[in-house]
Amino acid sequence: MTFQRYACWDEKDANAVLRTEALAGSHSLFMAVHAPLEGFSVSGNREAWVERPSDKGLREALTRPELRHALCVVEGEPGSGKSHLIRWLSLNWPKTDKDILVLIPRSQGSLEEALSALREKLPEDLRGFFAGLGEARMTSLAGRALDFQSKLAHSLRKEYFETDAPIHADWADEWHYHELMDAPATRGKWTAPRRILETLSGLGGERNSQVAEFTVSDMLELASLVRPVKGLSPTAVRAKFQLLKEADAIERARSDGRELEQVVEELGAKAEHTSRLLAALRARLNHAVQDLLGVSGQALKNAFMRLRQELALRGKRLVLLLEDITSVQGVEDQMMNVMIASSETETNRSLCDLITVAGVTPHFFQKLFDVANLRQRITFHVQFGEKGEKSFQGMALRTSEERVRFAARYLRATRAGVARIDQRPPRDWTDVYNRCDQCPYRPTCHPRFGAHQGVGLYPFNQAAIDRMYTGLEHPKGLEELHTPRGMIQSVLGPVLLAPQSVTRGEFPPPQMESENLPKNERNLIGRLGLIVAAKVQDRDTAERLRRLIAWWGERDNASTQRREDGATTFAGIPRGIFETFELPWLGDPSEVDKPEAATRDAGNTSSEASPVAEPPSVRGEPPPESTASPAPEASPPGPDVKEKKPATVSPKPPRGPKPPRAATVNAQQFQVRSGQLAAWAQGEKLEDQGFWSEQVAVILEDLPWRTLGLDPHLEDKLFTKETVVLAGARKTTLKHFEIPRERWVWLGLESFLALRTRDEDLSEADREGYRRTYARLLRKLAELARAHVSRRVPLTESGQRWSPMATAAQFLLARAWLRGVHRPQDPFHVQWNTLLDEYDPDAGASGDHRIQGWGDIVVKVGRTSSDVRNALRELASLPQGRKGGAQFFAAAGEVAPALIRLARTLELDPSPAEDPKISDLLDKLAQDAPYVSDRLKSAAMGERNRILRNVEKLDEITHRRSLPDWLKSADNVVARLRQLDAHLPFQYVQRWSEVYAKLRGRKLLEASDPDMRRLEVFLSEIDPGEVEGFAPPEALAFAIGAPAADLVFMVDRLQVANEALTQLRRHVGTLLDKAGVSSGGTLSTVHEAGTRLRTAVQAIREALRPTGGEHG
Amino acid sequence: MSLLTDTMGRPERVHTLLKLLEAHGGRLGYDETVAWLQPSILRGEKNSTDAAKQTIGSARSLGFIRDDGNLLLLDAPSVSSDPPAFADLVHARLRDNPSEKDRVMLEVYALFVVLTEREEGTSWIAQKTVESLADHIDIMLPRPADEPQQQKVFNKDKYSTAWRPWMIYLGLGWEGLVLPTFFPHPTVRLERELPGLGQELGVGRELDPGDFLRALARRMPYLDGGTLFEEAMNRVRWRRTTQRLTVVLSDVLRELHDDGRIRLHLRGDTVGATRLAPDPTHEIQALSAVELIGGQA
Structure with missing residues (x-):
């Protein structure tokens, strides 16, 4: 007998047991899933009367004889258990002649139906008080919406109300807002009136305590609708433009995702019309609704007061159990008046005693009890949860144990079936027949799937209940789903309503993933996804495996492990569960379960309920014979199975040195990050690009750049978190290092994060696998980086890479x-x-x-x-x-x-x-x-040429004489002339003297001066012809080696000196010319004489030079 | 004088030394060479030139330079500017005719491959301190013939500052933030060897795995079936009881297959096929033929 394809419950029974409308089922079914309600908080002006915060404790307090008036408010999010508590009070209220118990159910959530229920629950002779209130009308929703808008428009006129008008009446009238509200172009197009009416009508049973009210979005929509409206009065036109201007301001300010209400509040005077109009419409909503529904608030209050007077005369007490106060929205103010009117006061002595228990959501509580005076009148304030920073945190099912206990109640009742439960109404859930007690599969089932107090969790296990419940998230974020109702509707329901998926071997079915199970929680992470893809070709089987692992197991654990009870698990799921659901075992094929241990029971007591004969109608399918097809074959077992060491199934192998821990990511965030990568790999936009750029930059920085032949200087410049971009994240330019949207990137980055943040939690196989994919990432990144460097470091015109x-x-x-x-x-x-x-x-x-x-x-x-x-x-x-x-x-x-x-x-x-x-x-x-x-x-060439020119200039001036000689000689001449001629032109003598002084100062005068010596050597050694033939490098070397500065200085000075000497020569020539006229001599004569004399001296020197001698 | 003793003679330094000599026509004075590599202005207070001297030592050990009096002569064929190409040259030198003392470089690598196989992964590396890892390797290495009593041929400094950089340079492994101190992963090297394998075996046709593996073992003797691999098996005193490729080689082959650099074929069932080390995340667990893809660099 194989434990496969066995559904131990019936769909119809599941449907009956899992109805979330607490008051809709039978008394028996209610008690079949009931467990004592405990742990809520109680406050109020008589909180001390509730000795224990439990259903019974509250009942004891509410039924104390001396309590003549009480307003008990039960506050909690939709689905948190308010209705269940009120229903339980209704069913367990002491039977007395005194109390008239009226239960107004949440039902369809509309005011009309609430009033109808009220009428029905009263004794027949008292129903007349409420006759005609909220009777069904013939008008359609669309018609009522038009009427509603029109009424709202009229109500914005000052003269509309007989009594005191609601707020902003003068203002709205002054600006002619009734014209805008009732403009033909807006009628039937403004969605707000219809939405509010739909909500008040119960939204087809899906109201879930939603409050009907106008919002800022409605104001923005109205503004867009009135934009083209023409034919308005000048005042209304001004109002229109003001509204449009404010709408633009609000739209601009909302860009950062803030709540619109907050935006309007922060804009203050810049959104004054919007704010006032919104407040005015909210204040007029109830009036318009009452008019529409034919329910006058005053009439309702009067009817209740007359009822209470009548009951007082009869010596009765009215016990009003109002499951959801939002179902009387529209007349809630009057209802409040009724509920707080105490018979103990002098003015209300004629009224009967009244105990009211009313369920209310936190949001509506704020609206109803907006003044301290009202809150002080609450006798018992029961709260299912506590106020968080932004929302109301539910208190139910916070722990895994609570969740399992809750699920076990519903599983037990579902398996027992409606017929059996109705046959013998249970006192509470432990009194319900436990089908597991008779089940032949129990010895296999409970160890595999777990159990609570003898109730098997099959087809769930504890992980599935936890994972699915904690993962619940409304797709639009509108509802808190971590409530008992959320558990029933989105966890238990989708699975238990599909028993055929079990019998057909199709479990877990697609529909188990309701829209409230986030899509990003469904993916298998990293190696797990790869293993399923590599081993299972059949798409349906792969999908079933994905669902099973994602919710029943650990979607980030790709290892085969052995549990303490001897069961071998893969991805945290016992091998037996794979077998039961006929899914291929993906773990190490060599690992086999040890004999299944004693029943895993999440509870601490065994069910000892006595077996009851099972009615045929609730038997469900008989345990199937072993006819199920064998599980699809996984890939052939890996080789070397026999060599496999036990250590491979150990969840925590011994470790070496710890790798560095990341500062930016912790293990809890890993799954979120992994989901981001997976989505990106599948073509979606990458979330949190900044984070990923930084991760890649960290990895790149860690590459051995020099060893890879890459320049670390360029790494700093080209690969920063600002320039690294994963493909598709944003528009890129040449400067960006774009990481392609490829599998190796996805897996490599995931590996990096896994190893960095979860290393100690990883199995040996996962750790090794991640290392390999990370090494692959390094290799590919290095290749890409090298290519990027090549791209970024451009080619030169010669085609070489620029260095x-x-x-x-x-x-x-x-x-x-x-x-x-x-x-x-x-x-x-x-x-x-x-x-x-x-x-x-x-x-x-x-x-x-x-x-x-x-x-x-x-x-x-x-x-x-x-x-x-x-x-x-x-x-x-x-x-x-x-x-x-x-x-x-x-x-x-x-x-x-x-x-x-x-x-x-x-x-x-x-x-x-x-x-x-x-x-x-x-x-x-x-x-x-x-x-x-x-x-x-x-x-180089220019400087070389200049040097040559300067040399030439010096040669011209000095006639190639050595510079010191020439200078000394010239100076002697000037000195002699000064002695000979008192009328020598002073300015030339002075110019010569200045030059001479400068040369002396520069130490370029005497032959012994080092710079002069260097200059003289240079001039004596230079071969201008050779130098002129130098190639540029030689020319540069020549120029660098030349005493260029001294040369320039000398040339400059000697040019000045030479000019002075020329002038002096002219002066002397003139004198000689003058003297020559009288003596027959001229300057030419002197020259000729001098030349002759020099020739004679040279001849004498030549004659006197010794043979082979060095000096004369 | 060897790559492991001249620990400052890192691969990129040896490469630049050879390029320096090449720029000087293949010969340069020893002192000039040192001055080029460690300019005096930046030597610091100690005026140390150890890094330059050890780099010269490493290049000598690899046989890329030799001494001629006070001159250093380049004794290598044309030195490519491309580091991977130079890595090819070094790899070939260490594989084909290493000096007695440099032979240990690839011998140690072979030990890493074998030990990773025996331990079914690299955690044995991660679990050890650098010191204990080096000691673990050292006891399995032969002592040099000229110093049979040498206490250690491998230690933590040689491992960290010399051996590991050379292995990474040769494309035989990685280090990194989240990896063990050395992660044997010779994909880069095998990829570099593919053109040569293609020339030897032909491209675009299905090769018998045995032929492919034998040719590969000649080019990368520290992998499955290679001489160094077999020696390492003996040193570790471990015999595999199954016929399948090692963890290290299997991973590399799968990686190159995924990258389209080679194709691993499995015709028919796995009987007679060459099995790879198990990897449940990959569809290829065995191969009956290997195909080298043409047109590779």
């Missing part, structure tokens, strides 16, 4: 040359050393004394040289480890060829054609390098 390091070195070296720090032919390792020296060894050499182009380069490079040097140090560094080390190690292999190339050609490597957009500094480098490259050769 910022090479360009930076060349850039600095060109400057060093032009400043005379080095000559190209100096040893390169020495030049390289200089480039890295931050102390700038020749800071004074600015290039001022060189030609313009030369100096321009020095200035240009000088502006950024310090920053470029720092960048070069970083670019060229090959550190020992990730954090570097004390010793700098240079990527000399890349620098050396660049320096050698520059020295050979005087051309810097080409820069990229376009701005590389890597960093400001490198971008500047790429822009400036061509400037240097374009000018370096011409600077």
Whole structure:
């Protein structure tokens, strides 16, 4: 006998037992699922009377003889158990002649039906008091909506009300808002009136305590509808534009997702009309509703008062049990008046005693009891839950134990069936027949699925009940679903209403995933999804497995483990459950269950209910024979099964050093993050892109960049959390490093998160698998990063990849040359050393004394040289480890060829054609390098030429005599002339003297002056013809080696001096010419004489020179 | 003088040294070389040139340079600027004619492959401190012939600062935030070997797994069936009782298959097929043929 395809309950019974309308079922069924209600809080002006916060405790307090008047408010979210408590009070109220018990059920949630129920529950002779109130009408909902809007419009006129008008009457009248409200263009199109009426009519039984009221959204809709309206009075037109202006302001301000009510409140005067109109309409809503429904609030109050007077005369007490007070919305104010009118006061002495128990939602409670005076009149304030920061937190089913206990009650009743329960009405749920007691599968079933007090949780298990319940979430966020009603409607119902899915071998069925089970909770995470995909080809089976694992197991645990009771689990689900549902076992095939242990029972007591004969109608299907088809085959067992060590099923293997824990993600968030990745991988937009960019940036930073041949300097610049983008997250540009939407990214990032945040929780197999997918991520990311660097570091015009390091070195070296720090032919390792020296060894050499182009380069490079040097140090560094080390190690292999190339050609490597957009500094480098490259050769050649010209000029002036001789000789001549001629032109003598003084000051006068000596050597050794033939590098070396500054200085000075001497010669010539006229001599005569004399002296010297002698 | 003793002679440094020598026509003075690699201005107070000297030592050990008096001569074929291409050169040198002391580099790697297989994963690495891991490896390594009494040939410094960077450089594994201190994962290396395998075996046709694995074992002898792998098995004193590929190789083959770099075929059932190490997340558990895809770099 195989425990498969066995449904131990009937759909009809499930339908009856699981009806969430607490008052709709039979008394027997109600008690069959009832368990004492406890744990709620009680306050109020007589809270001390409730000795125990339980259903019985409350009943004891409410039924105390001395209690003549009580208003008991039961506050809780829809579905939290208010109705159940009130229903229980109704069923367990002491039977006395004194009390007239009137139960007004939540029923369909409409006022008309509430009044109808009230009439029906009264003794026949008292029903007349309520005759004609809220009788059904012939008008359609659409017709009533038109009437409702029209009434609201009229009610905005000041003269509309006989008595005091509600708030903002003068204001609304002054602005002619009735014109806007009743404009033909809005009639039938404004959805608010119809929605409110629908809500008041119970929403077809789905009202769930919703409050009908106008909202800010309604005001915005109204504004959009009145926009095209014409033919309004000038005042109404102004009101329209004011409303439109405010609507725009509200729309703009709402963009950050805040509540509209909050937005309006914050806008204050900027949304005054909206705010006032909303308040005015809310204040007039009840009046309009009453008019529409034919229920006058005053008439209702009068009817109740007359009823109470009559009952007082009869010596009766009225017990009014109002399940949901929102069902009397529209007349709630009058009902409140009725309920708080105490017979103990003098004015109400004629009224009967009244005990009221009314259910109310937290939202409506705030509306009803908005003043302290009213709240003080509450006798007992029962609260199912407590107020949180934003919402009311339910108190029911908070713990797993509570949830299992709750589910077990309904499972027990469902299996017992309606007929059996009705046959012998139970006192409470423990009194219901437990079908498990007779079930032949129990020994198999309970260990597999669990049980509570002898009631099997099948087809659920504890995890399924917990997972499904805690995961409940209204798709639009409108309702709190963590309530007993939520458990019934969205957890138990969808499963128990489909027993055929079990008998057909289709369990778990698709419909078990109601819309209230979030889609992002349904995916299998990481390796689990991969395992299902790899092992199961059949789509339906794969989907059943997904549902089973997602809700019955652990959707992020892909390991095979052994439980304490000996059961082998995969994804936290015992192997037996896979067998029961005929699903393939995905775990380690070599692992087999140990004999099933004693019953796993979530409760602490066994069911000892005596077996009762099972009526045929509730037997359900007999236990099936072993006819079920075998479970679909999973993939063949993996090899090496026999070698498998027991450690592989151990949930917590021994560990090594712990990896670093993430600061930004914890294990609880892992599933959410994983869901984001899975959705992104399937083409949806990535949620929280910032987080994922940061994760990728962290991973990239962790790559061994140098070892991978990538430049860490570029990593800093190109791969930041701002530039890393996962595909589709936002529009990208060239600067972005886009991670493709590919499987390896999804799985790799998921692995990273799993290992980083959950490492200790992972099974050995999962951990190893995640490591492998993470390693794959590293490999692929490194490939991508390399490609991105190639893209971002552009090609030069020559097609080579631009090297910022090479360009930076060349850039600095060109400057060093032009400043005379080095000559190209100096040893390169020495030049390289200089480039890295931050102390700038020749800071004074600015290039001022060189030609313009030369100096321009020095200035240009000088502006950024310090920053470029720092960048070069970083670019060229090959550190020992990730954090570097004390010793700098240079990527000399890349620098050396660049320096050698520059020295050979005087051309810097080409820069990229376009701005590389890597960093400001490198971008500047790429822009400036061509400037240097374009000018370096011409600077070298130009400077060489200038030097040659200066040499030529000196030669012309000095006639190739040595400079000291020429200067001394000239100075002697000037001195002699001064002695001879008192009328010598002073200005020329002075100019000569100034030049002479400057040369002396510069130490360029005497042959013994070092600079003069250097200049003399240079001039004596130069071979202009040879120098003119130099190629640019040689020309540069020549220019660098030339005493350019002294040469320029000397030329400048001697040109001035020579001019002065020329003038003096003219002066002397003039004198001689004058004297020659009288003596026959002229300056030419002197010259000729001098020439002859010099020739004679030279002849004598030649004659006196000894043979082979060195000096004469 | 070896890669493990000259721990500062990291792969990227050796690569740049060779490029430096090449830029100087294949010969450069020892002192100049040191000055290039560690410029005096940035040596700090200790004026240490250890890193440069050890880098020269590593290059010597690999046989890429030799001494001629006070000159260093480049003794390698053309040195590619591309680091992966240089890694190919180093890998070939370590595989085909390593120096006596550098032979240990791939021997240790083979031990990692074998131990990962024996332990069914890499947690044995993660569970050990760097020191205990190095010791664990050391006791399984042979002592050099010239120093048979040498106490240790492998220690934590050699592991962390020398061996591991070289292995990562060669494309044989990873380190990282969430990985063990070294994660054997030779996908990059095998991918680099594919063109050579393609030339040897042909591309675009189904190869017998045995042929493929034998050729692979010659190129990557530390993997299944390779000489270093078999030696490591002996050193670990462990015999596998089943015939299937190792965890490390299986993962690499699956990865390259997923990337479209090779194709793993399974014709018919698994009888007679070469089984891979189990991976429940992958559809391929065995192969009957391997196909190398053409047009790869």
